[in-house]
Amino acid sequence: MKALAITAQRSFEGMRGAGVGGGVKVLAGAPVIEKGMVEEDFKELAAAGVTLLGEVGLGSVKAGEEAGQMVAWARKYGIQSTIHTGGPSIPGSGLIDKDVVLAADADVIGHINGGHTSLPYRHVCDLCEQSTRALEIVHNGNERIALLTARHAIELKCPHRIILGTDSPAGSGVQPLGILRMIALISSLADVPAEMAFCFATGNTARQRNLRQGLIEVGRPADLVCMDRAQHTAGSTLLESVQLGDVPGVGMVMIDGLIRCGRSRNTPPATEVPVVV
Numbered sequence: 103m104k105a106l107a108i109t110a111q112r113s114f115e116g117m118r119g120a121g122v123g124g125g126v127k128v129l130a131g132a133p134v135i136e137k138g139m140v141e142e143d144f145k146e147l148a149a150a151g152v153t154l155l156g157e158v159g160l161g162s163v164k165a166g167e168e169a170g171q172m173v174a175w176a177r178k179y180g181i182q183s184t185i186h187t188g189g190p191s192i193p194g195s196g197l198i199d200k201d202v203v204l205a206a207d208a209d210v211i212g213h214i215n216g217g218h219t220s221l222p223y224r225h226v227c228d229l230c231e232q233s234t235r236a237l238e239i240v241h242n243g244n245e246r247i248a249l250l251t252a253r254h255a256i257e258l259k260c261p262h263r264i265i266l267g268t269d270s271p272a273g274s275g276v277q278p279l280g281i282l283r284m285i286a287l288i289s290s291l292a293d294v295p296a297e298m299a300f301c302f303a304t305g306n307t308a309r310q311r312n313l314r315q316g317l318i319e320v321g322r323p324a325d326l327v328c329m330d331r332a333q334h335t336a337g338s339t340l341l342e343s344v345q346l347g348d349v350p351g352v353g354m355v356m357i358d359g360l361i362r363c364g365r366s367r368n369t370p371p372a373t374e375v376p377v378v379v
């Protein structure tokens with residue numbers, strides 16, 4: 103398992119170095135913890151460049167205390183953790199309830215709105231209130247709970263904890279534009295200002311995940327997406343269009359300061375696109 107994690111981490115890091123895949127950054131090599139792992143295993147993984155754990159609960163470790171011990175070892179060596187939350191994702195997997203999530207104390211409460219099946223809303227509120235960890239709201243979950251969670255976290259004055267995900271691949275598929283769709287969903291139906299919803303997906307994720315990208319600042323990678331309101335949206339600006347529920351149009355993507363693509367053929371066409379002069 104450790105060898106596979108290191109192989110995945112190296113493969114994707116190496117692929118980027120070779121300039122394959124349009125320069126896209128894939129942070130891979132996220133092992134799912136299993137019974138029998140000891141502190142030395144986490145130390146070894148960290149030394150080899152592994153920085154993330156896969157969802158706690160998908161492997162043989164299902165008890166809160168046992169998971170909490172391993173999550174603490176991972177944290178000690180700088181490895182970030184995420185936990186599955188809610189009902190089983192596929193036959194054979196199990197329920198991870200709020201008590202296990204709280205006892206495991208992973209850095210990210212993964213798909214807090216279920217992947218796919220959500221905990222009762224009252225228990226989701228308990229997680230928001232009794233934990234200080236990141237709250238990941240995903241596409242392949244319960245959309246009603248997604249909206250309620252966003253609103254509850256804002257009412258609790260902790261919007262900085264919200265990060266967005268897709269939880270793909272899953273039975274519901276792999277969503278092209280998944281994060282843009284989440285931004286439009288949360289903004290339009292949970293009444294969240296579009297600029298705040300963008301922050302859930304970018305700066306919040308950077309801070310909660312200790313990523314270098316996701317914030318625009320001197321010294322950080324020049325990873326930029328230029329976008330504008332989609333043609334013929336009812337919104338008169340990009341932010342207004344998103345708040346009305348429309349997905350924006352991507353006009354250019356820059357990775358590490360290099361232009362990697364122009365007008366997207368996946369998004370609706372952007373009204374204005376950047377021009378290279």
Ligand SMILES: [Zn+2]
Binds near residue numbers: 185186191212213217
């Ligand atoms: Zn899961």
